[in-house]
Amino acid sequence: MTEHNNVQTLNQFIIERQSDHPGAKGELSRLLHHVGVAAKIVNRAVNKAGLVDILGDHGDQNVQGEDQQKLDVFADTHFIDALRASGECAAVASEENEDIIIFEDEMCKNGKYVFCMDPLDGSSNIDVNVSIGTIFSIFERVTPRGQVANMEDFLQEGTKQVAAGYVIYGSSTMLVYTTGNGVNGFTLDPSIGEFCLSHPNIKTPKSGTIYSINEGNYINFPQGVKKYIKYCQEKDARSKRPFTSRYIGSLVADFHRNLLKGGIFIYPQTNKNPDGKLRLTYECNPVAFIAEQAGGMATNGDMRILEIKPDSIHQRVPFYTGSTKMVQKTEEFLHFFNNI
Ligand SMILES: O=P(O)(O)OC[C@H]1O[C@](O)(COP(=O)(O)O)[C@@H](O)[C@@H]1O
Numbered sequence: 001m002t003e004h005n006n007v008q009t010l011n012q013f014i015i016e017r018q019s020d021h022p023g024a025k026g027e028l029s030r031l032l033h034h035v036g037v038a039a040k041i042v043n044r045a046v047n048k049a050g051l052v053d054i055l056g057d058h059g060d061q062n063v064q065g066e067d068q069q070k071l072d073v074f075a076d077t078h079f080i081d082a083l084r085a086s087g088e089c090a091a092v093a094s095e096e097n098e099d100i101i102i103f104e105d106e107m108c109k110n111g112k113y114v115f116c117m118d119p120l121d122g123s124s125n126i127d128v129n130v131s132i133g134t135i136f137s138i139f140e141r142v143t144p145r146g147q148v149a150n151m152e153d154f155l156q157e158g159t160k161q162v163a164a165g166y167v168i169y170g171s172s173t174m175l176v177y178t179t180g181n182g183v184n185g186f187t188l189d190p191s192i193g194e195f196c197l198s199h200p201n202i203k204t205p206k207s208g209t210i211y212s213i214n215e216g217n218y219i220n221f222p223q224g225v226k227k228y229i230k231y232c233q234e235k236d237a238r239s240k241r242p243f244t245s246r247y248i249g250s251l252v253a254d255f256h257r258n259l260l261k262g263g264i265f266i267y268p269q270t271n272k273n274p275d276g277k278l279r280l281t282y283e284c285n286p287v288a289f290i291a292e293q294a295g296g297m298a299t300n301g302d303m304r305i306l307e308i309k310p311d312s313i314h315q316r317v318p319f320y321t322g323s324t325k326m327v328q329k330t331e332e333f334l335h336f337f338n339n340i
C-alpha cells in the first residue's frame with residue numbers, strides 16, 4: 001500500500017481556499033477547523049462504541065418525539081462545545097434541541113455565523129455498526145454582530161448557506177463539504193489524526209443506476225413515486241434498467257454512495273408523514289447544497305430545496321436528490337400523477 005507523502009490536510013486546504021472569498025478574515029476557516037475537531041472527537045467514540053457506554057437509548061425524547069440515543073447527545077454536546085470554542089458562531093440549531101442555543105459570551109455574541117446541525121444522522125443504525133454521520137449548514141447571521149442571535153438568523157433560504165457538509169463515520173471517516181466553489185472530500189488518517197484531501201472536486205454522474213428509498217412505506221407513497229419505483233424495476237437495456245435498489249437507512253451514507261456512483265435518494269411525503277420525514281434546515285439544505293455543487297439536483301418533488309424559505313428549524317420536507325436526470329424523471333412522474 002503506497003502512502004501519499006504530499007497529502008493536503010483539511011486545515012491547509014481551508015486556509016488555501018480562503019482566497020476564494022475576497023475580504024475573508026479567517027472566521028469561516030476557524031469555524032470549519034472546529035467542525036473538524038468535533039468530528040474527530042465523535043469519530044473516536046464511534047470507533048469504540050461497543051467498548052464504552054455510548055450505545056443505546058439516552059432515556060429522553062427529542063422535539064421530534066424520537067428516543068434520543070446516547071451518541072445523539074454525545075455528538076450534540078461535543079459539536080456545541082467546539083462551536084462555542086471557535087468564537088465565530090453566535091448560535092446553533094440542532095435536531096436534538098427544541099430551541100436554538102444562543103451563545104451569550106461576548107466573543108460568540110460577536111460571531112459572524114450561525115450553525116444548523118444534525119449531530120448524529122442515521123440513529124437507527126448506531127447500535128448495529130452501520131455507517132452513520134453528522135450533517136451541518138452554516139449561514140452568515142442577519143442580526144447585527146454584538147447582539148444575541150435569534151430565530152431570524154436560522155430561517156434563511158438554503159441559497160444563503162456560506163458552507164455545508166457532512167461527516168460519514170463508515171469503514172473510513174470522511175468529511176465532505178462545500179463553500180460554494182465545488183465539493184471536496186477528506187479522509188481521516190488515524191495515524192496522523194488529520195483529515196486529508198482524498199476526493200478533490202467531486203462531481204456526481206448526470207445519471208445512475210441506483211435508487212434509494214424505504215420501500216417498506218410503499219403503500220403510503222404518492223402514486224408518482226410508486227410509478228417511478230416500477231419504472232426503476234422494469235427491464236430496458238438502453239437505459240440500463242432495472243436499476244439496483246440500495247437503502248442503508250442513514251441519509252448521509254445513502255447520499256454519499258449515490259453522490260460518488262450516480263443514483264437517486266428519495267424520502268417522499270407519505271400518508272403518515274404528509275411533509276416527509278427529513279428536516280429542511282439541518283438535513284435537506286446542507287445535502288442539497290452539496291448535491292448542486294457536485295452537479296446534481298435536490299427538490300421537494302416540485303421546487304429546489306434551496307429556494308424553500310423555512311418557517312421553523314425542525315420543518316420537514318419531501319426530499320428527492322441525486323443525479324439530475326433521475327430527479328427530473330421522478331418529477332415528471334409526480335407531475336403526471338398530480339402528486340404535486
Ligand atoms: O427508517 P426510515 O423511515 O427509512 O428513515 C431513515 C431516515 O431517517 C434518518 O435516520 C433521520 O435522521 P436521524 O437519524 O438524524 O434522526 C435518516 O438518516 C434516514 O435517511
Ligand SMILES: [Mg+2]
Pocket residue numbers: 118120121122251283
Ligand atoms: Mg438525520
Ligand SMILES: [Mg+2]
Pocket residue numbers: 072095118119120121122123
Ligand atoms: Mg440525527
